Amino acid sequence: MRNLPGTAFSVKIYQRHIIGIILYMNHAGIYCPVLVGGPIGGSSAKPYRGVMLVLKSTVDDEFLTEQGIISGSKLLKVNGEDICDILDWEYYASSDELILLFESIDGEMIELEIEPDDLIELELEFEQERVKVCRNQCVFCFIYQLPKGLRRALYVKDEDYRLSFRYGNYITLTNLTEADFERIERQRLSPLYISVHTTNEPLRSEMLGRDDIPELAPQISRLVDAGIELHTQIVLCPGINDGDELERTIIDLKQYHPGVGSVAVVPVGLTTHRDRLPKLDPVTPEIAARVLDRIDSISNANLRDIGTRFVYPADEFFILADRPIPEAEYYGDFPQVENGVGMVRQLLDSEPAEDIEFDPAVRITVCTGTLIENILSSVLAEKWRDVRGLSWEIIPVRNILLGESVTVSALLSGGDIEAALKQSNQKSDIVIVPPDSLNDDGLFLDDMTLADLESEFGMRFVEAEYSPAATLVKLKMEYGL
Helix, strand or coil: CCCCCEEEEEEEEEEEEEEEEEEEEEECCCCCCCCCCHHHHHHCCCCCCCCCEEEEECCCCCHHCCCCCCCCCEEEEEECECCCHHHHHHHCCCCCCCCEEEECCCCCCEEEEEEECCCCEEEEEEECCCCEEECCCCCCCHHHCCCCCCCCCHHHHHHHHHHHHCCCCEECCCCCCHHHHHHHHHHCCCCCEECCCHHHCHHHHHCCCCCCCCCCCHHHHHHHHHHCEEEEEEEECCCCCCCHHHHHHHHHHHHCCCEEEEEEEECCCCCCCCCCCCCCCCCCCHHHHHHHHHHHHHHHHHHHHHHCCCCCCHHHHHHHHCCCCCCCCHCCCCCCCCHHHHHHHHCCCCCCCCCCEEEEEEEEEEEEEECEEEEEEHHHHCCCCEEEEEEEEEECCCCCCCCCCCCHHHHHHHHHHHHHHHHHHCCCCCCEECCCCCCCCCCCCCCCCHHHHHHCCCCEECCCCCHHHHHHHHHHHHHCC
């Protein structure tokens, strides 16, 4: 899962060259876009005509203000090319010659030319863009399984190739227009991340909940032929796309290698909020073991045939089946680590904390999801072994908000952590909460904050880094401990 996309960019131009791009992110939590709204362009063959970037702020830039370009002005063109979003801006603004066409808030057209010898610096911050939303009705969609009453942004599904390129969001390719394909090819938006699930077209229509989706194979062929690298995923639903269907899908995708660089197989996530949704079976330890055996056979053959395993099961399969996490060599260059494939191995191989001492001594409580509890306990015992003045304990947190079948740490709510701490009655100086359990507004899924928990318990709460050593460095550097 990914906590993605951004709300605004600050872009600097100096001597006609972009020297810095800063992305301010405001992710909602689960597969969520930045703005509730319809797709840009719909089904039109020219979806971006008339779309522009509206300046949210010019950061009080005196030069821009003198030209009549202030907040609310619109950037229409760069070097004569229509600008519809940040990707267009970055693509065309990389040119040696920059001619910017603005429309002021009074409707006046203002052309700004950046000359080669101009020693100026412009700071532009754009308003957030609308994203293309998903029209599929996937039988396993996690958004449909959320409880009622959460913040609105959590219920929005994105299906936007721009977010796939920029942040690694997975898309199904079901809403791409001809103009979208042409833009991807022209601007070489690579890599992209594609949710395949199955290459059996009737079954794919069934899983995506639509009978009007375009055929997948020609889309993949077109993108690969254009030099666009693809990474794919299969959400494995027992009894639907596992077994022979899984093997068929992997073999079908293998023919596009190296254009298709990898396939991740991830277990379907099921909450307790599935009223009136299709019946799906969870991935049990027995099923996880069978999936690993099947993938192992295929990936070993791939290793001989094409020099890479190509298909990688998510870490959760190994944990469920009680099998060792593979060594780093298994994952190659870790192409799907942000999809939960190889993340545990990176944790296991992280550097131990060295030359760290807490004086006065501190007591730390580490909150984690139930899936990773045992592994994390072993890792911390090793990585924090030589830290002086530190005592710690782990508290496994049951997911009350989504149901105990949801065991990953990033989907714990503030209320879940609160309940676990009250039950444990543990008193510490610091409580560590899992990385990515908060969005960039500092909100858990249920809108609780670290400050809420600190007020309740009278202890300091800190979001962990992915590395145990880095977490302690954060405590020392940011909190002066």
